Amino acid sequence: MGDIASLIFKRLGYGLITLLVISIIIFFMVELLPGDIAQAVLGQGATEENLAALREEMGLNKPAVVRYLEWLSGAVVGNFGESIVTGERVSSVITERFINTLFLAAYAAVIAVPFAITLGVIVALLRNTVFDRVANVLTLTSISSPEFFLGYILILYLSVKAQMFPAIASLSADMTFLELLHRTFLPALTLVLVVTAHMMRMTRAAIINLLASPYIEMARLKGTPPWKVIVKHALPNAWAPIINVVALNLAYLITGVVLVEVVFVYPGIGQSLVDAVSKRDFPVVQACCLIFAATFILLNLAADVGAILTNPRLRHPK
Amino acid sequence: MSIFVITYFGLLIGVSCLAAYYEKRSAFLMLFSLTLVSFVLGIVGGTGALRSVAIGAGMLAFAAGVSFAFREFLVAITPPKLAKEIKTAPLTASFGMFVIFTYAIAGIFAPWIAPYGESEVISSAFAPADANMLLGADQLGRDMFSRIIYGARNTVGLALLATMAAFFMGATAGLLAAVKGGWFDQFMGRFADVIMSIPSLIFALLMLSIFGPDITVIIIAVAIIYAPRVFRLTRAVAGNVVVMDYIEAAKLRGEKDGYLIRKEILPNSTAPLVAEFGLEFCFVFLLVAGLSFLGLGIQPPTADWGSMVRENATLISFGEITPLIPAAAIALLTVAVNFVVDWMLFRSSGLKEQ
Helix, strand or coil, rough: CHHHHHHHHHHHHHHHHHHHHHHHHHHHHHHHHCCCCHHHHHHCCCCCCHHHHHHHHHCCCCCCCHHHHCCCCCHCCCCEEEEECCCEEHHHHHHHHHHHHHHHHHHHHHHHHHHHHHHHHHHHHCCCCCHHHHHHHHHHHHCCCCCCHHHHHHHHHHHHHCCCCCCCCCCCCCHHHHHHHHHCCCHHHHHHHHHHHHHHHHHHHHHHHHHCCHHHHHHHCCCCHHHHHHHHHHHHHHHHHHHHHHHHHHHHHHHHHHHHHHCCCCCCCCHHHHHHHHCHHHHHHHHHHHHHHHHHHHHHHHHHHHHHHHHHHHHCCC | CCCHHHHHHHHHHHHHHHHHHHHHHHHHHHHHHHHHHHHHHHHHHHHHHHHHHHHHHHHHHHHHCCCCCHHHHHHCCHHHHHHHHHCCCCCHHHHHHHHHHHHHHHHHHHHHHHHCCCEEECCCCCCCCCCCCCCCEECCEEEEHHHHHHHHHHHHHHHHHHHHHHHHHHHHHHHHHHCCCCCHHHHHHHHHHHHCCCCCCHHHHHHHHHHCCCHHHHHHHHHHHHHHHHHHHHHHHHHHHHCCCCHHHHHHHCCHHHHHHHHHHHHCCHHHHHHHHHHHHHHHHHHHHHHHHCCCCCCCCCCCHHHHHHHHHHHHCCCCCHHHHHHHHHHHHHHHCCCCCCCHHHHCCCCCCC
């Protein structure tokens, strides 16, 4: 057991270091601004006094390293400073939106994961038949389409023409859970379509890879029935790649969610990020980027840890 | 039961019987499952659903015909050695080549093909299609069709430039890392790991917020984001070549790193690198389209597919499909490149999945 624990700790430590490096990149990238933040906020016409006052207020006179440490220690407890544009606390704006985004991603994942894995296994078992070819072309098309294309197609057919679902996913506090699911169905479905295609292809590749290994052939040759080959021989080794596929695609969801939120005007963190970028509201941009990157790293970490935990070779050391 | 429905099922069942009789197993399976699906579709969606299935099948058949003809055309005009290779291309790959060819023509000859200029206002906003304007006007009264043609030049051109920048950076770093090894290799590897652990769209947004939406910034941002992927692949491919005896021999002859890379390593790793270029292009193209959809890509009035979708999105709520055409153009090119890359990977690596 000690082996697994040390492996996992190593991986966690590595993830933490990566996150630290990324926080450095995110913070110091803003320092690269031509001029500085005060200049960017006030524009070219600002007087020296105004600039100096704003620099004082924002603490820009301290050395960058000190400000980085202050920002990081604030970020750890969820305090990202104040928005330049509205003056509100960034955390109070973002927290609720982040929960909304997580809800949307979870909604999509709950549908997509079982669906994609089942389909992926079926397609892998039927490989090189017509169904496999058709699935290949369909998933490739889905992967190649920009998220906003799928989103607008769904709006056109399911919302405008069939009038089954609302095109705009606005939320209000007094909605019942069912109403919420109905309201957010189209954005979730868009994400499901994209992620399912990715996941199916990866599951198919993982399973085919596995079925080519010698021990599966051995099991077949000794006359084991096909279902038993799958359940007893293939599945225990398939968990690692499948967990990997799931976590990687959930990480992919994190990026896809930005475009989908904009298409459906969904009040999530991706929407705030895009708004903040066009208004050049750096504290909000930094906070959103850090949150996205942290989620991304966390999911990749989960993939690796899951792969370690389910690896039969590690669980039963010689 | 209209005549259409009867012909529809009659044709499907007739052709699947024929397929079964001539023992074309896969064709039979596909046709018969289509028949079964059609029963359900017909009950749920009525004649309309069946009609769209028929239209879809017709378009597929048309695309297959075009790709077949294009493949024969390529075989006829290329020298014998290349023609032999092209003959083995599946229909999907030749469809991809056909689409890429069309886009290239549209992009290069845009000013001659497009009836109007890309920022020329010729009618009222959202004017419907007429004899003058194939696809109607956009939100400012500019000709949609002309803007789509110009978009092939602007959007694809930008994505191509950005991909080349990323590829140049990544491939150079990868080759150098493979040849030099040691701390340089280690450092570049770790650096690539860090960049790759930031989601690409997020990283691009961060850079654009700082340096402003500008074409040079987009190209540099994309290059930084995608270079690590190219680096990894190049490093892996070149790493396999570097350990060969002929490299050892060249090193003993006293050849410099530059010679090793150009004369020994590159010729032996072109195939995977070319395929990787196609794949990278797809990622970059989708990222650039996403950025311009968010209003952070190529700035107006330059025609650009991503922003065209966003600007005309209101039309969708009136049941119009015009705003979807630029989006479909993006999807079609990405699919086409993917098809060609699939074939090239299959051919070059002898990667025959069981």
